[in-house]
Structure formats: structure tokens, C-alpha cells
Amino acid sequence: xxxxxxxxxDGAWISVNDSREVNVSDLWLLAESEFCRCEPTDFLAEGFxxxxxxxxxxxxxxxxxxxxxxxxxxxxxxxxxxxxxxxSGEFYGVVHDSVHIPEKRHRLADPEQ
Amino acid sequence: MxxxxxxxxxxxxxxxxxxxxxxxxxxxxxxxxxxxxDAWFERFKxxxxxxQRSGQESYFMMRIGTPNGVIEPGQLxxxxxxxxxxxxxxxxxxxxxxxxxxxxxxxxxxxxxxxxEDVPEIFELLESVGLSxxxxxxxxxxxxxxCPVAGKDKHEHIDAWPIAEDLHETFKGDDDYANLPRxxxxxVTGCDQGCGQGDINDLAYExxxxxxxxxxxxxVGGGLSRKEPRLARDIDVWVPPEKAADIGHGMSALFREYGxxxxxFNARIKFLMDEWGPEKMRSVLQEEFVDFELPRAGEDMRxxxxxxxxxxxxxxxxxxxxxxxxxxxxxLNVLVGRMGVDDVYELxxxxxxxxxxxxxxxxxxxxxxxxxxxxxxxxFLDEPLLDDYSPDPHPFMRGSIACTGTEFCSLSIVETKxxxxxxxxWLKDNVSLPGGVEDFHIHLSGCTASCAxxxxxxxxxxxxxxxxxxEPVEAFDIGxxxxxxxxxxxxxxVEMRVAADEVPGYIENLLDAxxxxxxxxxxxxxxxxxxxEEALQSLADPEETSYDDPYLGNTKMTWYPYAEDSDMQSxxxxxxxxxxxLPSDD
Ligand code: HEM
Ligand code: SF4
Ligand SMILES: [Zn+2]
Numbered sequence: 198x199x200x201x202x203x204x205x206x207d208g209a210w211i212s213v214n215d216s217r218e219v220n221v222s223d224l225w226l227l228a229e230s231e232f233c234r235c236e237p238t239d240f241l242a243e244g245f246x247x248x249x250x251x252x253x254x255x256x257x258x259x260x261x262x263x264x265x266x267x268x269x270x271x272x273x274x275x276x277x278x279x280x281x282x283x284x285s286g287e288f289y290g291v292v293h294d295s296v297h298i299p300e301k302r303h304r305l306a307d308p309e310q
Numbered sequence: 311m312x313x314x315x316x317x318x319x320x321x322x323x324x325x326x327x328x329x330x331x332x333x334x335x336x337x338x339x340x341x342x343x344x345x346x347x348d349a350w351f352e353r354f355k356x357x358x359x360x361x362q363r364s365g366q367e368s369y370f371m372m373r374i375g376t377p378n379g380v381i382e383p384g385q386l387x388x389x390x391x392x393x394x395x396x397x398x399x400x401x402x403x404x405x406x407x408x409x410x411x412x413x414x415x416x417x418x419x420x421x422x423x424x425x426x427e428d429v430p431e432i433f434e435l436l437e438s439v440g441l442s443x444x445x446x447x448x449x450x451x452x453x454x455x456x457c458p459v460a461g462k463d464k465h466e467h468i469d470a471w472p473i474a475e476d477l478h479e480t481f482k483g484d485d486d487y488a489n490l491p492r493x494x495x496x497x498v499t500g501c502d503q504g505c506g507q508g509d510i511n512d513l514a515y516e517x518x519x520x521x522x523x524x525x526x527x528x529x530v531g532g533g534l535s536r537k538e539p540r541l542a543r544d545i546d547v548w549v550p551p552e553k554a555a556d557i558g559h560g561m562s563a564l565f566r567e568y569g570x571x572x573x574x575f576n577a578r579i580k581f582l583m584d585e586w587g588p589e590k591m592r593s594v595l596q597e598e599f600v601d602f603e604l605p606r607a608g609e610d611m612r613x614x615x616x617x618x619x620x621x622x623x624x625x626x627x628x629x630x631x632x633x634x635x636x637x638x639x640x641x642l643n644v645l646v647g648r649m650g651v652d653d654v655y656e657l658x659x660x661x662x663x664x665x666x667x668x669x670x671x672x673x674x675x676x677x678x679x680x681x682x683x684x685x686x687x688x689x690f691l692d693e694p695l696l697d698d699y700s701p702d703p704h705p706f707m708r709g710s711i712a713c714t715g716t717e718f719c720s721l722s723i724v725e726t727k728x729x730x731x732x733x734x735x736w737l738k739d740n741v742s743l744p745g746g747v748e749d750f751h752i753h754l755s756g757c758t759a760s761c762a763x764x765x766x767x768x769x770x771x772x773x774x775x776x777x778x779x780x781e782p783v784e785a786f787d788i789g790x791x792x793x794x795x796x797x798x799x800x801x802x803x804v805e806m807r808v809a810a811d812e813v814p815g816y817i818e819n820l821l822d823a824x825x826x827x828x829x830x831x832x833x834x835x836x837x838x839x840x841x842x843e844e845a846l847q848s849l850a851d852p853e854e855t856s857y858d859d860p861y862l863g864n865t866k867m868t869w870y871p872y873a874e875d876s877d878m879q880s881x882x883x884x885x886x887x888x889x890x891x892l893p894s895d896d
Pocket of ligand 2: 714715719723755756757761
């Protein structure tokens with residue numbers, strides 16, 4: 198089974214294999230992010246803009262704001278969870294308020310492209 | 311490349327969704343194939359069913375489209391019955407009980423906690439009185455909005471109701487327009503008050519005169535969502551009433567053909583308007599989508615617009631107003647647009663008893679009882695229901711609008727309706743408005759989608775987060791000075807990330823500053839327009855007060871913010887037809 202990932206409802210959440218897995222409104226701590234000058238960035242997720250798979254990682258670019266300095270924008274690619282066994286398709290979300298390092302590029306093409 | 315949503319729509323969309331919906335309803339929640347959930351939930355929207363947020367899987371919000379907000383005699387009682395029987399949640403809302411109706415900013419009705427198993431019975435009930443949920447959500451012609459008192463109003467130049475009704479009948483269920491790139495929102499205004507709010511719709515008809523004949527000027531491309539608010543732009547077209555539907559065909563066909571199906575974020579026609587500008591919009595419409603010569607725009611009436619125009623007149627329909635036929639319409643204030651189901655029954659009853667049985671919904675989330683017999687107006691005004699839904703409310707009650715928020719909505723960042731109820735009560739009890747200020751609009755939206763239309767209020771509140779003593783709390787960005795009228799103005803965002811419990815204190819301080827610094831009877835909107843960003847920022851600071859906010863924590867992390875055990879893991883959902891949890895797979 199290939200892992201099927203997309204954002205829905207205007208970026209409100211990420212679906213992984215037809216299951217609602219990651220939601221907006223959480224705070225994410227971003228390290229070395231270039232999103233703003235804060236270290237770490239205290240990032241409010243307001244909408245998922247893009248999703249992708251870089252096995253086993255499920256990745257997304259998220260629109261939102263640093264709630265410390267007010268910078269708004271879209272993050273680089275963040276790993277929001279993992280599907281370790283594509284056969285079962287089970288999703289393991291990351292702990293969003295532990296530290297995450299956004300990546301400039303993710304290796305595989307976005308399945309939506 | 312078309313999006314996934316477009317692919318699902320290619321497979322099944324529009325009217326044909328209904329048969330499958332009915333099959334699923336027959337067999338129950340589990341009948342929806344697990345690997346087709348996303349596709350079916352996207353499609354169900356077209357029939358007015360929008361899945362509720364995470365933690366509430368298997369429950370749906372259901373929207374009933376009432377064009378122009380007109381609820382015809384006999385319909386409201388059925389709406390109450392549907393809410394009573396089928397929209398009862400597993401938990402109570404502390405302000406509104408466990409069954410209620412939401413009157414929305416687009417003159418529709420929203421019910422929550424709907425279970426798919428009940429849909430056939432609900433549709434049967436609604437359809438027995440001519441109501442429908444068709445196209446209430448999804449990518450097509452949405453509920454048509456307009457002057458809520460069309461046909462009953464002394465300010466009117468054209469009765470917009472037959473036109474709205476005709477558009478509704480023409481475009482509801484028409485397969486040619488069933489699958490648009492995105493939602494399509496239309497407004498018809500016939501009065502010189504401007505209460506159709508055309509400026510914030512995709513397609514707006516506004517009253518205008520040409521060569522002595524009354525008709526409509528056409529504007530295109532308004533909308534508030536995604537921090538990209540746009541006012542509809544004048545495309546220099548006038549149509550007589552009998553050609554209004556041709557423009558509807560032409561413009562929505564243009565949108566169907568040219569709207570962006572590769573990127574839903576860029577799909578609304580406001581973005582095509584950004585790209586093309588009004589002249590190209592007009593010429594493409596003329597050349598490809600209508601078969602008559604489009605007349606140039608006529609003389610509009612925008613300079614007379616009073617609705618939400620920031621003046622000292624009341625810019626809404628609340629209160630007692632004489633109709634041209636000598637009867638009265640009485641606008642009743644419904645705080646944040648939500649009415650408990652017993653009150654809805656009662657409203658239906660008194661509308662029947664004193665009027666024609668007709669009730670209308672406004673774009674300020676209020677209700678209007680029309681055709682109240684002039685002889686019995688006083689008795690009507692003495693009805694106990696009007697103690698709670700006043701025709702003469704305090705300005706803070708009158709001016710409050712709030713969207714759905716974390717209670718049910720997946721996009722939301724913060725709790726909205728219950729909080730706005732508490733804000734309004736606290737402000738009423740603790741803050742006085744400067745002399746002569748009768749109208750003061752505070753619109754609260756839980757996120758940037760802007761369903762509560764925050765950008766067109768005196769004070770705009772938009773859901774955010776901040777930290778207080780290191781802990782994340784719900785917060786708001788605060789904007790000032792928005793409104794409609796001849797020259798509509800979107801709010802300036804002035805204070806960012808104010809903790810929700812410091813918002814009432816901010817408003818109090820702001821109004822003190824307004825009172826101290828205002829010149830003569832300067833309106834709040836003028837006061838804001840006269841100041842630059844720095845001056846606005848220095849007017850007032852957020853502050854804790856006696857206001858207590860029970861929803862400060864992350865209400866979105868609960869399965870239902872007001873449940874006694876609100877922990878996400880304690881959610882009963884997904885459930886069967888009797889609200890009993892379904893066995894989980896793992
Ligand atoms: C479950 C509840 C709701 C959800 C998930 C929802 C979703 C959305 C979304 C995603 C947008 C922005 C998307 C866009 O069109 O570009 C939006 C905008 C809007 N919605 Fe809602 N909405 C909800 C409830 C409501 C209600 C109750 C109303 C009133 C009928 C409403 C009226 C509006 C308006 C007026 C706008 C902004 C203006 C515009 O750009 O057209 N929404 N909503
Ligand atoms: S404004 Fe945002 S939070 Fe409020 S109902 Fe609309 S989508 Fe939901
Ligand atoms: Zn920052």
C-alpha cells in the first residue's frame with residue numbers, strides 16, 4: 198500500500214491514508230529554522246500548505262506565525278509523523294511541542310504534484 | 311495538475327452524491343469505506359453535511375440554505391423539530407443547552423451533531439416544507455444572500471426577493487454549475503441601505519438606475535478569507551432585473567472555466583480578479599459567456615448606504631420598523647446567532663400568531679419577524695421571548711457576532727461563541743460607550759477564514775495564540791475601524807496576540823481613549839481612519855480585569871471543550887446511530 202497524504206478543508210488538517218492525523222492550532226517548536234530570528238521559533242500552525250512523503254517520514258509545510266516575534270509565513274518541510282510499515286499504514290505523530298528542524302528540501306516529490 | 315479534491319469531484323459530485331449518501335445512511339457510519347472517507351466527506355458538503363472536527367468523527371454539521379434568509383410560513387417549526395430530534399449532542403453546551411440552531415452570517419441555518427443514519431428522515435422532514443441542504447457547502451452556488459427585508463422595506467428600490475429566489479431556483483441543482491472550482495457566493499441588494507453586503511461576495515448585484523430604469527450594477531471578486539480580504543470590484547455592467555440570471559449564468563460559467571483547479575488556495579474568483587482586473591473580466595464575460603450586449607454600469611446608490619456604514623444610524627435591522635403595507639417587521643437580537651431549540655419553537659409560534667408565520671435571518675446573525683399585525687404590535691412586543699431576544703438590545707449585545715470556532719470547526723484556533731457571549735455580558739455590565747454611540751460592532755472569528763466577517767467591524771477579533779507565564783493560551787489579533795457603506799474599509803490590525811482574558815480590558819481602555827480624544831461627535835470609524843498605525847497602537851493596552859475566561863487553555867485539544875471529561879481520549883466518537891461508541895479497529 199502506498200502512503201496517501203494530503204491536506205484538506207483549506208489546510209485544516211493532514212490526512213494520512215484517509216485518517217485525520219495532524220491538526221492546525223498546535224504550537225510547534227522550530228530550531229535552526231530561518232523562519233524568524235527567534236531560537237527556537239514558537240510556531241502556531243494555522244494551515245497546512247503542502248504535504249509530502251519521504252519514507253518513513255510524513256512531511257508538511259505549514260503556514261502560521263511565530264507567537265514570540267510575530268513573523269508570519271510558511272515553514273520549510275517539517276516531519277509531522279512517520280509511517281514505518283507501509284503495509285499497515287499506521288501513522289505515528291511526532292510530539293509537536295518538542296524541537297523540530299525544518300528541512301529546505303525533501304527528497305521525494307510531493308505526491309500531489 | 312488538478313488537486314485530489316478535483317479528482318474526487320470528477321468521479322462523483324453534485325446531485326448524484328445523494329443516492330450514495332442515502333445508502334450509507336441506511337447501513338450506518340461503518341458502511342463508508344475506510345479508504346474513501348476523505349473523498350466522501352468532501353462530497354457530502356455539496357449536500358450540506360460538513361464533518362465536525364477531530365474528536366467528533368462521525369458527527370456532522372448540517373447547513374440549510376434559506377435564500378435571502380427567508381424562512382417561509384410553516385418552515386421554522388420544522389427546523390425546530392429537526393434540531394430537537396436530530397441535533398442533540400452527547401454533551402451540553404453550558405450557554406445554550408444540548409440542542410440549538412445557529413443563524414449564520416450568510417443567512418443560513420447550521421445544526422450540529424448530526425449523524426449520517428438520521429439524514430434520510432431529516433431530508434424528508436425538511437423537504438416536506440420546501441427546505442433543503444443542497445449546495446449549502448461545497449464547490450457550487452451557495453446560499454444567496456441579500457436584504458433580509460426585501461419586499462417589506464420602505465427603503466427599497468427594487469424588490470430583491472424575487473430575483474434572489476429566481477437565482478436560487480435556477481442554480482440549485484443545475485448540473486452545469488454543480489462543480490465549480492470553489493465556493494460561489496452571491497448577494498442581491500435592492501435597497502439604498504446596502505444591507506446585502508455585496509462588497510464581500512464573489513458576485514454582487516447592487517441597485518442602480520440606467521436611462522430611468524431600475525436594475526443592478528454588477529461587482530465581482532469580494533471575499534474575506536485567508537488574510538486576503540478583497541472588496542468586490544465594479545465590472546462596469548448594468549442589468550435589468552429580468553436579465554439578472556443571465557449574468558449569473560455567465561459569471562459562474564466564467565468561473566467554472568477559468569477558476570484555478572490546480573490550487574484550491576488560489577481558486578476563489580477574487581484571485582482571478584487580481585490577475586485579470588475588472589476590464590478583462592468584463593470583456594471575457596461579454597465575449598464568451600453572454601449572448602447580448604452588456605450595458606455599461608448605471609447610477610448606483612452607494613452614497614446612501616447606511617448599513618454597517620459607521621454612521622450614527624443603526625446599521626442593522628434590529629427593532630420595530632413599519633412595512634409599506636402598514637404592518638411591521640421586528641428585528642430581534644440573537645447574541646452570537648445561537649438560539650436554544652425551545653426558543654426556536656416559541657419564535658415559530660409567535661411569528662404565526664402575530665404575523666404571517668414568516669421569519670427572516672440577517673447577515674448579523676439575527677432574526678426578523680415580518681408582517682406583524684399593526685393592531686397587535688404592542689402585544690407582540692410584550693411576549694416573554696423578547697426579554698431574551700430584544701428588539702432594543704444594549705449596543706454590546708447588538709454588535710456581537712461570532713463564528714463556530716473550536717466547538718466544532720477543524721480550522722479553528724480558539725473558542726468563539728461562548729467566549730463572545732461572556733465578552734458581551736461583561737462589557738455591558740462594566741463599560742460605558744461614549745455619548746451618542748449606539749452601534750458598536752465586535753466580530754469574533756476563530757481563524758483567518760473569517761466566517762464572522764471580522765474585517766468589517768469596529769473591533770475585529772481573530773483567533774491566535776500567545777504565552778502567559780510560559781503557558782500557551784488562546785489569544786486574538788485585534789483590528790479596528792472596519793465597516794461597509796459607500797466606501798467600505800477593512801479593519802487595521804493594531805494589537806497582535808492579545809491573551810483572550812485581556813481583550814475586554816483592552817476594549818474598555820480603548821473606549822476610554824476614544825471618549826477622551828474624540829472630536830465632537832466623531833464616529834469610531836472616523837476616529838480610527840484619522841490615525842496612523844502608531845497612534846492607534848498607543849491608544850490602549852490589553853489588561854486583565856474582573857472578566858474571567860474559562861476557555862483560556864487549548865480548547866482544540868479537547869474532544870469537546872465543555873465536556874466534564876474533555877480529554878480527547880474520552881470522546882465517544884465515532885459512534886453508531888444511538889451515540890454509542892463504535893468498537894475501534896486497534
Ligand atoms: C464548520 C464550520 C465552518 C467551516 C469549517 C468553515 C470553513 C470556511 C472556510 C474554509 C472559509 C474560507 C475559505 C474560502 O472560501 O476561501 C470560510 C469562509 C467564510 N465562511 Fe465559513 N466555515 C464554517 C462556518 C461558517 C458559517 C456558520 C458561516 C455563515 C454562513 C460561514 C460563512 C463564511 C464566510 C462569510 C466566510 C468568509 C467570506 C468569504 O471569503 O467568502 N462559515 N469558511
Ligand atoms: S472563522 Fe475559522 S474558526 Fe470560525 S467557523 Fe470559520 S473556519 Fe471555523
Ligand atoms: Zn520569532
